[in-house]
Amino acid sequence: MNYPNWIKDLESSSLNSGQRAVDKRPLVLAVDDNHDNLELMTQILDLFGCECVGAVDGYTALSSAVDRPPDLIVLDICLPDIDGIELVKRIKQNPELRQIPIVAITALAKTEDRDRILQAGCVDYLSKPFNIKDLETIIRHHLNSGRFLVEF
Template sequence: MNYPNWIKDLESSSFSNGQPAVDQRPLVLAVDDNHDNLELMTQILDLFGCECVGAVDGYTALSAAVDRPPDLIVLDICLPDIDGIELVKRIKQHAELIHIPIVAITALAKTEDRDRILKAGCVEYLSKPFNIQDLETIIRHHLKYQQAVSG
């Protein structure tokens, strides 16, 4: 795999005194109630050149997104407090968060689940277990789109 071109951009953006610039990596909010899955996702996102903030439930995720709006959200749908569909609706109610792409990664694999998740406002859907290359393609696509819109 070709990991990330963003790191080259970061390395070339150091201050003249040799100190690295402020962390300019894309911020991704990863939400999964399974701590092992969340840790794995954090490591994968780090390999992709992203800064990652993790949350183990919907309320924590919503609070984290409001406090520091991410560039992308990777979301498990089955959460212990509010489900991912409800979380997507709540995120979309915040004007400062409505533009953030949300990628669902879930064990819900039926066609009707996929349709319901995408209809709720997720831009992409991956069923668990997912292919890392598919995840990388999706994340890079949506982060490039976000950078083009905001840049």
């Protein structure tokens, strides 16, 4: 896969408000209790040109989001302390965080699971194992709908 350099794209793109983009990669908070999955997600997001912060549980993810609000959150639903649904609810209750798009990436693949996850406040859903191209499309869509106007 050949992904153009985000910084170059950001420098040459303009924001919705007409301002010039700053020299900054989008920050993505990846949450997964499986260390191998988290490492894989971190590497994939890096390939996409994102800065990635990882968390292995819900409380750490919430603390990370409060300390440094990300541009996007990719979230496993099955976590050891609070589950992803509860984490989404807590994020959406925080006025500083509620606008952050959250994408669920989970092994829960039933239709009712998907519906429950989206109703909780996730903007998108991808079941594991996922196709990297599908992940790329989802990430690009949700970052481009915010302040980043970029293409991978």
